[in-house]
Amino acid sequence: MAAPDQSGVFGGLDPTEYNASDPLVLFIIQVVIIVVTCRLLHYPLSLIRQPRVIAEVIGGVLLGPSVMGHIPNFNATIFPSASMPMLTLVANIGLVFFLFLVGLELDISLVMKNLRVAGSVAIAGMALPFGFGVAVSYGLYRTYHLDDNESSPMSFGLYALFIGVAMAITAFPVLARILTELKLLSTNVGTIVLSAGVSNDIVGWVLLALTVALVNASSGIVALWVFLVSCGWILFLMYIVKPIFRYAARRSGSLDTGPTQLMMIFTFLLVLISAFFTSIIGVHPIFGGFLAGMVIPHEKVFAVGVAEKIEDIITLLFLPLYFALSGLKTNLGLLDDGTTWGYTIAIIVIAMVTKIAGGALAAKANGLLWRESFTVGTLMSCKGLVELIVLNVGLQAGILSERVFTMFVVMALACTFLTTPLTAWLYPVWYQKKVALWRRGEVNWDDALVDHAPPAPAPAHAARPSAETVRSDGPALAPLKILVMLTRLESIPGITAFLKVLIAPSGHTASEQSDAIHPSRRLAIEKTDSIGSVQQSDALVIHGLKLEELTDRTSALMRASSVEDEDSPLSLRKDPILQSFVSVGKFWDRSRITGAKAIIPDHEFAEYTANKATDLGSDMVVVPWTMTSEADDEFVTSRMVRIVKGLYESATCDVVVLLDRGFDDAAVEHVNEGDNAANWMFARGGRGERHHVLFAYFGSADDIAALRFLKERVFWNKNVTATIVYRLNDADSRDSLLSCTSAYSERIVLESVDSTMTDVSLHLLAKAKDEIQSSSDLIVLGRDAVGGALTGSSSSSSSSSTPGVDTRQLGVLGELADWLVASRVSGSIVVYRAK
Template structure:
């Protein structure tokens, strides 16, 4: 017993002695300590992750997948670049520390292959087997044959004779024929090809290719590890038996456990996650001990996880961050430490490198392109895109190469040659696909019908078939709307807009034979109910689960809570409604909305303003106003305010809205919800429209007339004209204007210059005499058309005109005057929801309100600059005054007005 106590005391004393000192006592933190390697490991991880992240920032701008940055980072940290710095490798990546890096990296690799297995859905292959089978077969057979042929001269030139040629040939064939399925999914998603015929064929062919590739890799490793052919056969048979055991037995048990624990309905429970992780590493252990690499067992574990209830996606969400942030960069750095491009130092080596790159590309691209063109009957452009996508190598080939390197089949020189080939082909994938298959040539899968019952991206085919009537292009009224939903807070505001446009088209009988044909067509269209497409917008992040969600678009359309709420609202209110889904990177959100509106034939895009941003602006108005008339009690209060809002979503959302305004080819309506808790919300609406003039205001008048076709909607339209006068706004305001006139004008010019290059639609244009006269003439025409309608007017109807009141208002301070008129209107229409409808008037406007806006902000508070840039001065003034329960800001299509 004393011996045990002595041993324990000795161990603790030894541990204490090791922890003494450290950096402060002069110790080198990069010194290798095999008993306590955590210090150096943290340094290595920090350098690796920082390098990969920095490179990905630049490569993301040219739409390259993150794997390119990780591979390049590994190569730079290896002997190719940083390794040539004296002392770098000895201090940061010494040889004694690499086993610890290798252990963590291989744990991460097993988890990554488990995630790859989760991504693979065999149902995709089965559903599209007819068209994808030929592409997948050609994409495996031809590259494998060319790789096997090229392996002979490479073997004679670079591989030692103690390595069997058959082993090297098999590895070369697998490396040439495999496709990087995870990287392929991300490229398809980022290029918005998942819902095209090309994307579906490539996805299903890539799944089959991946499964066959991993099987061939397992066979290769088995042959290398076997001492004889009989042993290899036994290894292969045991591996097949284990695979069948997992697919037939364990898969059912795992599905039963998922249902029993409620993991399918509510996401994976802790117990289910524990069982799954044990299964992953248990399967990896078994395949490793029988002579096949551990990654194959982890891959099989991912395949057998149930797909019901998006369980695979939820599992991915729990594991992907640690795998992608820490484990994979570590693995690629280990590959980079074994990659020395400096070994490619003579002509014969570069000749073989060029041959490897060319042969690999020709085999994949040529085989898949020709198969898609002649067997699947795709066009040459589509076939070229399929061949380019299938030639993507990515990290899967790197895994194969690392397995070959660790097995001693590849030398460092040949390994470096193949790594360069994988890097070049992956880098070239996105540019080649963009070249072969631009946006205007894409063919998308129809929402209904059999597989590959497709429609063109263009709208001419839809117009010719009658799905989009040509009469709607006149712009007098609108029947097709796109409603954007991306957050739960947006749903109430979009419900208000949907309720507004309900029954906004009058039903006019068409039985009169004396009516002309064009008028009959107009009447028939006006008798149709408005249709709404609810567009669910989801930002595509760097996470694997986001890519998996984009692949499972059909299930998301059926189960998404936002769409479910909005669809139920539509059913209860008899709205004609359809749904759509768009999962794209943040930079493409605005363009995605515009593209979806064009594809669906929508005539107006309806956007919500995030309610949290509105409340944030109200907070700024109430609590953070600092003006000459309202100075802070404490001069440090404005700087050190502890309860200041931290929500940054307002600026991000305003950038998204401005992006839609900038590139929209359709009319756009932005709804800003200003309702407060306890405010009366009824089904009747009153529209208050200040008409200053310009194309956006003219659109607002037409839209108000259409809304008044609904019996529950009335409108007051006030034509506002500025009349210069010596009457001051108020003594204080007049003095303020006089003092800061020059500053305001200089500030306005500076603002215009600063934003013109980014958002050319968000600044006032320089109105010439010609444009001013044209705009005033158009304003007078539309005003007289509504205030003095002729008996031949077809639209708006007489009933709608009875619900519209027209006034004129002349004032030297138009914004103040129209806000006062709106407040009076609110009192007059109590019991109705008061909505302010305003033209954005930030493009082609003939008048600027910047001086009066300065006064309004001093009176009511300083609203964020993003609000003003997004909505325009008039709408911002109503938001500053908190006038009405909602503000609708409309902008006419870019080619109109």
């Protein structure tokens, strides 16, 4: 027997020709076409907030007989019938593991917390569509099923049971993603819908398993055996396997640090064995995968760690194959007459109206407002990928014909597509705010809701005496309320060191001599007794907002759905970064630090932060932007540019951007060789807390606000020195600067430069290279003056006058900030934009 030709395409091999002994080549072609098509469709659909399953099914429809199938020989060449078993096998393996992820997402404790409301919404949301589904199944059975199965028709009872389940089911995974996308997870509506969705999912899968078992059973006694063995398997998993699995995870340390390789092996074996068992007893293998997901311990980080390790290949590769296969089986050409379209429209209307009505009535009975109730019902009408899995199971089991299968696929697409826009229309942000204020008793229901939030309630410590004056008769300052955006672990040390500078020590006086004296004044220090003392510093009210990107990953969704209310200590313990930031406040006097976490899409970071600042009544948003030597060349095009630009456009308070090159380095003292421990301990209070500030003052609105901020919050610090550069011909600026800095004359120097902004900018750069010696020193710039500092002709002159400095295009922070970053100045940079 001759060996097969191994010369490939050079020997005349046709890659699209199916070879049963070597199906890999055609399989790769199919996978690439399916994945690329689905991703290309997902991008435009994601812009209107549609879940990815919509793109995957539409991609399959386009590749199937409805569209691409009209191209001669396309399906016969790319998707020949002989290759379908291979594609179906891989897709079903992915489906089993996807159902495992679905089981992993379900949190029974969420249902138990809201048992009464969730139970009533779930029951009403299933009973009404189930009943109407049974009613419409009579016409479908007589019109389509009997004609397509004249030899051995299925009993009407089983057919009606399956149609009722298909109508009643809710797609929990897609539902949770929609709630997260619309930022409803932490609302009253979101909590009820999530709890009801979990209940609905569990009941739906049980009913579907029962239906499949009854269809596969040859007699009533066999169906009874299938049911009893299934119940036994569930009890075995929950009461024997689950405790053993949790014990092994705890002994291996996986509960605290994430799953080890050995625990992942146990997890894979559990999924496969459970799927194998449910398959051989006459229930679909996907139920085995679903039950395995319910067995996995959900506490701490184990479940999230398991999901992170397997979700990408499942959701990005295997799952698109499954739903594309659904599309390949969907032939819109079968909807070719008025009766068929009439039934299709009836199915869509029944699925939407009965779900909305059932959920809304149950929600209203539990005390929700009508608009909230209809939002609950609308969200419960989401079908998504779970519905498609149910339909494929029905098609595979012979319950549905291809024509009825196509009708229900259209229904699933329509219901899923309409869920997001209907929810956004019924439950907009302004209505959510009004309901929240009304329930707290802050507004009457008939009052019109203003666009801005009411003033935030005073913090608990506001009653304590706190005032700071530069002169004895000066006005007391209000507490400074700061919202800090936290996106990276690397930003925590720098931002905490920066905030610490803003806290004045008790009993400090403006004229108090310190070791930190401006270099030009060290030889001529005159103590002045006429300057009033600085009393106890005003409080800082700091709110850390930890933002994490919401992706399509199941693990990201699990983390998002587990985020507690911002005042809950549990939410802090679940996030070490946020916990570390908030814990700093315990060691600072006259300050209060709180924190919250949000998991949202990347493009919503700026808008969400701006809205949060408005809700909290913050005076400013501080954005730490960690810079490294490697990141300097990329900072203009980085993600932070989009975030800062969005904040400038949407924030209603001041925005302060800290370009941090290691601002916390000043807090670290190095022990010289030979120093003993006592000398080192006494040395830590010295240079380790000093900062030098270089401030460019052009007299703009941002400069004035930045000067006020420095005067009230920074210059009081006896460990801070400063040089302020301003234009020579600006007398008003000099008077303003003198009035703000005279109390600190031993530490602050004013330097005037020739009148043009270009001269000031060049002088600023020279001073930065001369005086800024550490990354803990600051260069402070006002944003609006920065934007005009080097534009037009002055830009070219500055560039030519400063060899070796690459003047960049005007960036979001302004050209001067770009210029200083490009020049590799040593210090950190603060860009201040006033509201």
